[in-house]
Amino acid sequence: MTIPLFKSYPALEKHVPWISLGQYPTPVQKLENLGRAVGYPELWIKRDDLSSNIYGGNKIRKLEFAIADALNKKKKYMITVGGIGTNHGLATTIHCNRAGIKTALVLIPQPITEKVQENLLLDQHFGADINVGRSTMEAYLRAVWVMLTHPNFYLLWAGGTSPLSTLGYVNAALELKQQIDAGLLPEPKYVFGATGSMGTTAGLIVGCRLAGLKSRIVGVKVSMDAYSNVKGTISLCNRTIQMMRKHDPSVPDMRFTASDFDLEPGFFGGEYGRVTPEGRAAVDLIKKTEGIGLETTYTGKTLAAMLDFIKKGGSPDGAPLLFWNTYNSVDYSETIKKCGGFKTLPKSAQWVFKENLISYLK
Ligand SMILES: Cc1ncc(COP(=O)(O)O)c(C=O)c1O
Structure with a gap:
């Protein structure tokens, strides 16, 4: 099986590690009901929530490169960082298991929601070594400890982002x-x-430019400035294309600048993971009209930004808009019911369950 990237740039395949973990292409569909509800017919969705029937979403596309790299380097552990409810950490744990690599998670405080608690229980269920800091500083100290106690590790930074995984x-x-x-x-x-x-x-x-698409990317900022910013995004674009060109000189030489995309900061809500009313409303609306389940940290805020754009008139020519669904839609509620609750979590993580927010465990 080959992927569009290697089809377009065959020399990359020889130099870039990649393993198949997901199911592609992910479907595209018209959001007829949502479009009717908001009065904008040309609404489309890319269903990356269906990228895997084990655990989908956007992370698997990155992990196909990162895990392959870790396997090539014969790494035993994957260490990664994220908020307590990190989808990335859960995706890493699940897909690393499949590749025979154990995951250690270093987790940073964030507002506690039902999904945060669900993900933490699943991290435990799938065998992650869980390390929760009470503060970001404590989490970083724990990270040093985790690195010392997990020799032969592969470090995957928050969100799993690197030029390699950006491919x-x-x-x-x-x-x-x-x-x-x-x-x-x-x-x-x-x-x-x-x-x-x-x-x-x-x-x-980078991919739209290489593909000759004129589509403009609107990134909806969902994290602090240190993690989500224009400069960092553009630097990552330039480092990614340079890495590609190093391995395959047929990749066109291109430079990216801040004018190449929009970063929409208006839906962040001031804190990573904070539930915003617009985000919540967007999650509820797409569930009601299309039966698609989102969450409030990433995809709800993103859809809220798109709905606001439409409310303000949308594209004057009524041109198509695409919502890229990056959340997983495999339902793990039955597994969570059988998890046995939070008591088996490490002590440092149990405060997350001071109040049980998981409706079906009440
Ligand atoms: C559901 C979901 N969407 C989007 C993102 C953001 O992707 P990225 O970290 O590549 O910006 C994440 C990251 O964890 C996520 O979990």
Whole structure:
């Protein structure tokens, strides 16, 4: 099986590590009901929530490169960092298990929601070594400890972002181009996606340029300035294309600047993971109209930004808008019910369950 990235740049395949973990292409579909509800017919979705029937979402596209790199380097442990409810940490734990690599998570405080508690129980269920800091500083100290006690580790930074893993979304944009060419959707004028650690956004910017798509990427900022910013996104785009060119000189020489995308800061809500009323309303609306489940940290805020854009008139020509769904939609509630609760979590993590927010465990 080859992926659009390697089809376009065959020399990359010889030099870049990659393993198959997901199911592609992910479907595209018109959001007929949501479009009717908001009075904008040309609304489309890219279903990366269906990228795997084990655990989908955006992270698997990055992990296909990062895990392959770790395997090539014969690493035993994957160490990664995130908020307590990190989807990235859970995706890493689940997909590393499949590759025979054990995951150690270093977790930083964030507002506690039902999804945060669910993910923590699942991290435990899938065998992650869980280390929760009471503060960011404590989490970083724990990270040093985790590195000392897990020899032969591969360090995957927050969100799993690096130039290598960004190739996952360069490939995703090339996949989108194939779907446009096949007539499955029109070329979107704007593509809305969440910007957390910036890898997804940077990959889409680079990939759309390489694919010759005119679609403008709108990254919806969902994290603090240190993690989500224009400069970092553009630097990642430039480092990614340079890495590609190093391995395959047929990759065009291109430079990216701040004018190449939009970073929408207005839906962040001031804190990573904070539930905002607009984000909550967007999650509820797409559930009611399309039956698609989002969450409030990333995808709810992103959809809220797109709905606000429409409310303000949308594209004057009514041109197609694409919402890139980066959340997983495999339902783990039955597994969570059988998890046995939070009592088996490490002591440092039990305060997260001071109040049980998981409705079906009450
Ligand atoms: C559901 C979801 N969407 C989007 C993102 C953000 O992606 P990135 O970190 O590549 O910006 C994340 C990151 O954890 C996520 O979990």
